Amino acid sequence: MLKRKSRPISASAKREERIFYLFILPWLIGLVVFSAGPVFGMLGLSFTDWRISLDDLQFIGLENYTKLFDDPIFWTSVGNTLYIVVGRVVFGVSFALLLAVLLNQKVPGIAFFRAVYYLPTVTAGVAVALVWIWIFNPRLGILNHTLKQIGIQGPPWIFSKTWVKPSLILMSMFSVGPIMIILLAGLQGVPKELYESAEIDGAGNWAKFRNVTLPMLSPVLFFVIIISVVSSFQNFTEIRVMTEGGPGESSNVLIWYLWENAFIFLQLGIAAAVAWIMFVILMALTGVQFWVGRRWVYYEADTG
């Protein structure tokens, strides 16, 4: 890098550089106008008493933040968000790993199953969220009906304060498609020789999984966990269509709290503060993962 700087740049390199910036220009404009600009603009606005119009902004310092910290519903929604993040990471990622291991078996028709398992992910949206309301219906829903067949009295799912979050986590396990495929690709990338030498050492299936698959897969697992944390913050559709934060405040997550403050209560300054707190939580979670990841993620020496 330094070397290149000290040397005069040739004309063709200069031209290449111009083309580089020309080609990334649309993205760069988009970054400034639609994401980076808004992120920092929002930081400023979170210190203002901002109702609907930008014309009579008043600087109020940290008041929005202190108001938030005094609001018990805010803390409920932080708690609910973390609950769902942890649930989706623990159950979602292990379920996706189970599916990936299954799809990695050499059995006929596996491509068909792969497609079927991916299907709910592509259709995740309003239409399917509506179906899930019906599936979760305590009396007439297919879920409790099936449970009843095996002698279990099913819970009231999204209609109960205790069950609404587990219900949302359960539902999200149907759309683990992308992380399932990424894990599957990771599994297929584990060199066969490692399994062979483990077999020679007399390792059984579990030992092979524990001592070969998991370490080799750990970078991919790490990536997948980060993705699933981020996507756990983006569950607006289900909340809006299925629960509207309820019953009570039991499924009020940060993105819903933000939406309510911004577009129902028209407290845009507070909503901006909520958005910033979301970023900070997300960055903190990612940071923690990188820090913890150093201990459990195994990188091959020659990767790069």
Next chain:
Amino acid sequence: MTTRKRKEDVAWHKSTQGRRTIGYLLTFALLVPLGIAFILPFIVMVSTALKPLKQVFAFPPTLIPETVQWQNFPDGWYGHGYVDFTTCTWNSLKITINNIIGNVVSCTLAAYAFARLKARGKNFFFALVLATMLLPNEALVVPQYVLFNRFGWLDTHLPLMVPPWFGWPFFIFLLRQFFLTIPEELVDAAKIDGAGHARILMQIFIPLSKPALATLAIFAFIGNWNNFFGPLLYLRTPNIQTLPVCLVQYQGAYGNTEWHLMMAVATIAVIPVLLIFIFGQRYFVEGIATTGVKG
């Protein structure tokens, strides 16, 4: 000696074959029930869409309708003047197609630059691409709303149709990963022939990247077709709404009583995504795998 060895071999072979059969059975014992679970929501949707209302609320619930009522589809679609599904579908289609083209064009350019061009500051900007991949877009909605308000774009399709022309970090990353796999020698040969970067991109990279571009287009189709947050926020006038918003309005207006009609329109709304997925699933699955392996 040799015969004994062969006998052992045969026995060993037989036992692994037996083990393999048991393995097959075990695998299928898990694969099949899970597969059924994954398509169950669709079965519920379609079966409710085909039932008369009386059967929807009948107890115990059934998966197979006793009498099939096809009339639910036209009734749901046209039945209520309040929600115009035909217009909503056209709006969704228009926005989706525009956004696919916008994404493909802007992301191809940026991905080529990041994969193949040398420039000072490139690493810094690529780090920005990666960082913004992790930004939950929904959280940016407040300032974006204000911005689009300033532009006078509220209650038009512009807030939904303009940003896709300015790239999408995930797609840039996906295409860049693919572009990196195209052999350097092809580029060098083209350069010797005097081709500029625009021509190299058009005549070498784009033809060779059809699977990756198809993946991107499918992702963009599904994402935009299912997009709910943006339209809900930016659109007010009924005749410019998109399909997901229409469905929710229907739910608000009639949903608590007319489940059979609502499931009928939900089924129709899902069909385009299903078709795209079924025809493109090979590309799709490969495309996702590419992003993960080097991640």
